[in-house]
Structure formats: structure tokens, C-alpha cells
Amino acid sequence: xxxxxxxxxxxxxxxxxxxxxxxxxxxxxxxxxxxxxxxxxxxxxxxxxxxxxxxxxxxxxxxxxxxxxxxxxxxxxxxxxxxxxxxxxxxxxxxxxxxxxxxxxxxxxxxxxxxxxxxxxxxxxxxxxxxxxxxxxxxxxxxxxxxxxxxxxxxxxxxxxxxx
Amino acid sequence: xxxxxxxxxxxxxxxxxxxxxxxxxxxxxxxxxxxxxxxxxxxxxxxxxxxxxxxxxxxxxxxxxxxxxxxxxxxxxxxxxxxxxxxxxxxxxxxxxxxxxxxxxxxxxxxxxxxxxxxxxxxxxxxxxxxxxxxxxxxxxxxxxxxxxxxxxxxxxxxxxxxxxxxxxxxxxxxxxxxxxxxxxxxxxxxxxxxxxxxxxxxxxxxxxxxxxxxxxxxxxxxxxxxxxxxxxxxxxxxxxxxxxxxxxxxxxxxxxxxxxxxxxxxxxxxxxxxxxxxxxxxxxxxxxxxxxxxxxxxxxxxxxxxxxxxxxxxxxxxxxxxxxxxxxxxxxxxxxxxxxxxxxxxxxxxxxxxxxxxxxxxxxxxxxxxxxxxxxxxxxxxxxxx
Ligand SMILES: [Zn+2]
Numbered sequence: 341x342x343x344x345x346x347x348x349x350x351x352x353x354x355x356x357x358x359x360x361x362x363x364x365x366x367x368x369x370x371x372x373x374x375x376x377x378x379x380x381x382x383x384x385x386x387x388x389x390x391x392x393x394x395x396x397x398x399x400x401x402x403x404x405x406x407x408x409x410x411x412x413x414x415x416x417x418x419x420x421x422x423x424x425x426x427x428x429x430x431x432x433x434x435x436x437x438x439x440x441x442x443x444x445x446x447x448x449x450x451x452x453x454x455x456x457x458x459x460x461x462x463x464x465x466x467x468x469x470x471x472x473x474x475x476x477x478x479x480x481x482x483x484x485x486x487x488x489x490x491x492x493x494x495x496x497x498x499x500x501x502x503x504x
Numbered sequence: 505x506x507x508x509x510x511x512x513x514x515x516x517x518x519x520x521x522x523x524x525x526x527x528x529x530x531x532x533x534x535x536x537x538x539x540x541x542x543x544x545x546x547x548x549x550x551x552x553x554x555x556x557x558x559x560x561x562x563x564x565x566x567x568x569x570x571x572x573x574x575x576x577x578x579x580x581x582x583x584x585x586x587x588x589x590x591x592x593x594x595x596x597x598x599x600x601x602x603x604x605x606x607x608x609x610x611x612x613x614x615x616x617x618x619x620x621x622x623x624x625x626x627x628x629x630x631x632x633x634x635x636x637x638x639x640x641x642x643x644x645x646x647x648x649x650x651x652x653x654x655x656x657x658x659x660x661x662x663x664x665x666x667x668x669x670x671x672x673x674x675x676x677x678x679x680x681x682x683x684x685x686x687x688x689x690x691x692x693x694x695x696x697x698x699x700x701x702x703x704x705x706x707x708x709x710x711x712x713x714x715x716x717x718x719x720x721x722x723x724x725x726x727x728x729x730x731x732x733x734x735x736x737x738x739x740x741x742x743x744x745x746x747x748x749x750x751x752x753x754x755x756x757x758x759x760x761x762x763x764x765x766x767x768x769x770x771x772x773x774x775x776x777x778x779x780x781x782x783x784x785x786x787x788x789x790x791x792x793x794x795x796x797x798x799x800x801x802x803x804x805x806x807x808x809x810x811x812x813x814x815x816x817x818x819x820x821x822x823x824x825x826x827x828x829x830x831x832x833x834x835x836x837x838x839x840x841x842x843x844x845x846x847x848x849x850x851x852x853x854x855x856x857x858x859x860x861x862x863x864x865x866x867x868x869x870x871x872x873x874x875x876x877x878x879x880x881x882x883x884x885x886x887x888x889x890x891x
């Protein structure tokens with residue numbers, strides 16, 4: 341039986357896959373984003389069975405398996421229900437470039453909602469953020485809004501900033 | 505299930521950061537050779553193959569085609585799974601179901617990942633819907649940071665208690681020749697002093713990124729008894745999912761619904777009333793130190809909020825009442841597509857009495873879990889005697 345001779349260097353082939361994708365966000369996301377862009381309104385859908393208001397809005401309540409019944413306004417205020425400050429660099433798959441760090445992000449439970457959305461916090465100092473903290477959405481000026489979740493720049497602590 | 509199924513052989517590569525010396529098919533073949541070789545089996549005895557990984561990590565479409573020859577699958581039924589971190593355990597569950605159905609007598613299950621070949625944090629971030637979550641998420645690390653913050657608030661678990669999980673894992677790993685990170689002298693202080701990634705998670709609170717593969721052979725009862733003196737019998741399996749959006753439950757780690765549902769189901773099917781007393785060992789998919797403590801609670805090893813006490817009391821150490829991850833776990837080794845299958849393989853090795861230096865004496869009943877994004881869980885109970 342012959343054996344494979346040893347090799348001096350392992351061949352490594354570098355390549356870049358620069359693909360572009362285009363995603364149809366769907367009827368519910370499109371209606372949400374229209375209201376966000378045109379009226380700075382944030383909305384969810386209410387389940388007629390469990391009565392929970394679900395944000396992001398969706399056609400079906402995942403736990404009740406029933407179609408949601410109606411659209412309702414939520415926020416723009418809310419509370420933080422979980423948070424972190426990202427200090428590790430990585431390539432943002434939305435843009436293909438490194439996302440600036442550090443940044444704070446959180447689970448935000450908007451007033452009137454029963455679920456939480458992920459969004460950026462204005463604050464990026466970990467010891468200035470806490471669960472239960474009240475925050476409110478900071479919207480882009482109307483002419484700059486483009487109908488994406490980024491029309492909410494981030495969430496800011498309610499009331500005057502603590503020590504600025 | 506239709507008929508019984510048992511794991512008769514398990515094998516894995518020596519997991520490292522970068523396998524520069526082998527291609528993906530060559531690396532996978534290593535695990536297959538070690539698996540089949542451990543019981544003097546050959547690829548000709550395999551009736552069907554199930555393989556799984558995270559395709560976006562390496563960026564290869566149809567990877568099972570690349571390795572069809574290397575794994576002995578050409579001309580045979582070959583099934584591919586691709587369902588996040590859970591995939592390796594799903595491979596084992598699917599192999600068990602294929603055998604239990606009566607359609608195939610011997611099924612080879614494979615999980616693998618070469619994380620060094622792509623952008624894994626960015627690939628993981630694509631789990632988020634671009635309209636809602638993706639622009640904010642930061643791979644597994646950011647998600648775990650947020651999840652851990654809610655678990656800390658819920659349970660009062662401390663950074664020191666979490667650090668003890670990493671110390672346990674990396675010390676156990678020293679007894680496992682396949683483990684990636686083996687740190688005999690690691691201390692709690694060292695974990696607490698490591699670089700912050702996404703508070704409260706520090707570098708040493710997180711799993712590594714590994715290259716590696718794992719394989720198991722699942723066989724029908726008569727074939728299993730021919731192949732090995734003490735097969736690891738599949739007593740129960742379950743798969744449970746949660747809803748799409750991370751924020752649907754902020755307690756997605758503190759009260760992991762899919763883990764609760766899956767573990768309760770397998771306990772019930774296997775007749776287990778008190779898992780802490782009745783399980784002899786557990787191999788759980790713990791991608792972060794805090795996650796293992798939270799999982800103790802959802803797995804009902806202790807009451808809610810008591811996960812930290814369990815590690816303080818040494819219950820889950822190698823010589824404790826219920827050893828958890830004697831292999832060193834995910835905190836020591838994480839080739840994602842293989843990781844959950846390694847949990848099942850390690851549980852099987854414990855039942856078969858083949859775990860070597862990290863063997864727990866007299867294992868009759870073992871639990872293995874797979875985990876995907878706080879949303880999916882696979883749970884498997886293996887036993888030393890046929891159900
Ligand atoms: Zn409902």
C-alpha cells in the first residue's frame with residue numbers, strides 16, 4: 341500500500357463572493373414601514389385569541405395558530421427588557437462592511453405591545469443601561485425617512501440625559 | 505417509534521481553529537474513518553447517509569455532492585439537513601427515525617464545519633429578517649449578550665458563577681483528546697479578566713470557532729447487537745421550535761421554551777421523573793457560560809433561579825451528582841454543524857463505556873441536546889439497555 345508523500349505547504353485558495361440580494365419584505369412589513377415613513381407611527385397586530393399585540397406585525401399568532409385580527413398603534417415610548425453593548429468587530433451582512441463599534445442594542449417593549457423588537461440604543465455605555473429603563477424612539481426627520489426600520493435612528497432614555 | 509434504534513459507533517476529528525491541511529471532504533472522511541474503524545465497520549455496510557452543516561459558513565452550495573465519494577454515499581440514499589446549530593442533533597434524530605421506520609438497517613450520520621473558511625458571525629446574522637432584526641444583530645455573540653442580560657436579571661446569577669462553567673468545560677476538555685481548547689490551569693479570575701465582547705459576555709464566556717467533523721452509526725436492533733457488545737439505545741427523541749422573532753419572548757434563554765418542551769417530552773417518553781437523579785450524564789449544547797446555567801433550569805436539573813447554585817455546589821462537575829459535558833462541551837469545541845452531533849456522540853460513548861479518560865463510571869442513561877438560536881431544541885435520551 342502506498343502512502344501519500346508529505347507536502348511542503350497546504351494550498352489555500354482565497355476568493356471573494358460579492359453577491360447582491362433583494363428581499364421582498366411582505367405585506368405586513370410594507371404596511372408597517374409606510375406608516376413609519378409617512379406618519380412616524382409604529383404599529384403591531386393584535387391576536388384575537390390571546391389578545392396579545394405582536395410587534396413586528398404578522399399575519400398569524402405563532403402560539404395561537406390563528407390569523408391576527410387588527411392593527412394597533414404602539415410606542416413610541418417603551419421599556420428595555422434586555423440589552424448589550426457590542427464591542428466585537430464583524431462584517432455587517434446588510435452592507436458588507438464592518439459595523440461601527442461599540443454600540444448598544446436592546447429588546448424594546450413598546451408601550452401597548454406584548455412582544456419586543458431589537459433596536460439600537462443611543463447609549464453605548466453599559467453601566468448607563470438597565471432592564472426596566474424607559475426609552476423612546478428617535479425618528480429621522482420626515483424628508484430623510486425611507487421606509488425602513490432605520491427611520492427610527494435609535495431609542496433614547498426618556499427625560500433629560502443623566503450626566504451630559 | 506416503529507422499532508428500536510441504537511448508536512453502535514462514534515468518531516470525530518481532533519478539533520482545531522484551522523484545518524489547513526485537509527479539504528472539507530478529507531476532513532469529513534477522517535471522522536467517518538474513525539467512526540467506522542472503531543468497530544471494524546466499512547462503508548459497504550451503510551445503507552443510507554444523513555449529513556448536516558451550516559452552508560452559509562463555507563459558502564458552498566450542495567456540499568454533500570462534494571463529499572459523496574469521500575463518505576461512501578455515492579449510489580445510496582443521502583439526506584442533507586441544514587437547520588442551524590441544532591443540525592447535528594437533527595442528523596442523529598433523523599438517522600434514528602430512518603432506522604426505526606424499518607426502511608434502512610444501518611444509517612451513517614455526519615455533521616461537520618470548517619468555520620475557518622468563511623465569515624461565521626456575519627453568516628449567523630442572516631438568521632435575522634432584513635426588515636426587522638438583521639441590521640441590529642451582531643451574530644451569536646450579540647444575541648447571547650442580550651439573552652444573558654435577561655437571564656442575569658431573572659435569576660441573579662453572577663459573573664463568577666458563569667466563569668465557573670467555562671473553567672469546568674476547559675478543564676474537562678483536557679481529558680478529551682479531540683477537544684479544541686484544553687486549559688488545565690484556567691481560573692475564574694482569568695475568565696473575569698478576559699476581553700469584553702458583548703456585556704455581560706467576555707471572551708472566555710463564549711465558545712470558540714472550530715474546524716471539525718463527527719460521525720455516528722445508527723443501527724437496527726439485530727445489526728446493532730452484531731456490531732458492538734453494548735450499543736447506546738435511543739430511548740426517546742424530540743424536536744421543538746419557538747416562533748420567528750427573537751423578541752417574542754425576552755426570556756428566550758432564561759425560560760427556553762423549546763428546551764423545556766423538548767426535554768419534558770423525552771423525560772416523559774423515557775419514564776424519567778427526576779432528571780437530576782435519574783440521568784447519569786448530560787451533554788448539553790452550551791454556546792456560552794451563562795447559557796449552561798440557564799439550561800440547568802429549563803432542563804429541570806434544579807429550580808428556577810438555582811442554576812448558579814448548581815455550579816457552586818459542584819453538582820455538574822466530572823465527579824458530581826450529574827456531570828454535564830465531561831467532553832469539555834461547546835465552550836471548548838465548536839465546529840457548529842458538528843457540535844450538536846458531538847453532544848449525541850459523546851453521550852453515546854458514555855453509555856457504550858468508550859469515553860476514555862473522560863468516561864463517567866457506570867452510565868446507564870444519558871441526555872444530549874442540540875441548540876439553535878434560542879429557538880430550536882433537539883433532545884435525545886440514550887440508554888444502555890433496549891427500551
Ligand atoms: Zn395569540
